[in-house]
Amino acid sequence: MNVMNESPRRKELTRLAAQLFVQEGFDRTTVRMLAQEMGIKSGSLFHHFKDKQEILAAVIEEGTQNALAIARQSLKRCGSDPEARLRAMARAHLETLFADRNAHVVALFEWRRLDPAASAHLSHLRDAYEALWVDVIDAALNAGLIHGDRFLVSRFVLGALNWTVRWYDPNGSRTPDDLADELVGMIMAR
């Protein structure tokens, strides 16, 4: 088995795994299916990953790291205006959601299949991401842009955004930025 490093080969395999996990679900995806998709034999898979669990963890970690990076970058770029920051977070969220769609669908819907160790590690990453959101929501509340309970508002907004993976069609007429603006418009006091 490889060490836990991030060889380019492993990264490519992780991408393919994410796609299969979305298509079939984690449990129904067999190591033989994964291997075939990767053009290798099933035994060879365990040269790159300790076990099937580790593949799942790699997929989710990849997606969450990207989300965190993009969100931080967006916030840095957009100054300190609360409305601009709110809009930027919504846009960044949808941008990463559809850029790394497979990884995020796995993260959102196969989370429970992680073993406790991996789950604990990835929870911290997720918390770091959500903390960004809470800060932005807080600032928007203090500025009077939106009303309500900070906890509930952030949960509702994240729920509405995450649920888009269930219905949004990237080939349709609406861009992710359209969605973000519509959502922000929907919740802002006028």
Added chain:
Amino acid sequence: MNVMNESPRRKELTRLAAQLFVQEGFDRTTVRMLAQEMGIKSGSLFHHFKDKQEILAAVIEEGTQNALAIARQSLKRCGSDPEARLRAMARAHLETLFADRNAHVVALFEWRRLDPAASAHLSHLRDAYEALWVDVIDAALNAGLIHGDRFLVSRFVLGALNWTVRWYDPNGSRTPDDLADELVGMIMAR
């Protein structure tokens, strides 16, 4: 095997199955686990259900039928005021979501595991339910209570509501009605 009727025994077994499906996920729940939870041997399970798929379909059908019934009842009770109807739908949604929590979690997150035949049948049920929502949202838009695109608004609202199953704690200080009112307040123009 039993006919597809709704014997009380079968209904009770369906309830237990829903609980296990939530705990373990559909794929990881074995017929032996189901049988043990039900206090019978695995072979006996197939007296009540044709196969494992049929158990999943029964769980989801049960939940969706209840949601539809409760929503219709709530709308009938609350008159024709657009705001009251909007609030009633949100309350009804959360009420059924937590009254039949297991069934709904399965319906929301194990949907993909249905075979095509069952999926088509249950999609119609789901569409009937969502049609109620679109009507109510439409009326609220026409009354100027909320702003935005009817399609997007209903998707965002349903997303925010459905996502509550991931974080809402029924033993906490907030009632489902609190959540409904907060959400309605959040999206209403002021």
Added chain:
DNA sequence: CATTCACACTAGCGCTTGCTTGGTTACTCA
């Protein structure tokens, strides 16, 4: 009293699963 029925049992078939083993190839770099 005979028959039927719902419900449960035991036993196990045929197949798939995640993962291991022992060995081979292809490439890098001293």
Added chain:
DNA sequence: TGAGTAACCAAGCAAGCGCTAGTGTGAATG
């Protein structure tokens, strides 16, 4: 040129899977 290593393969194991076949039983029905 030869040692080291990353990547791979063929073969297979032990466990577990959904599901079936055939049987037993106590209560209701004729």
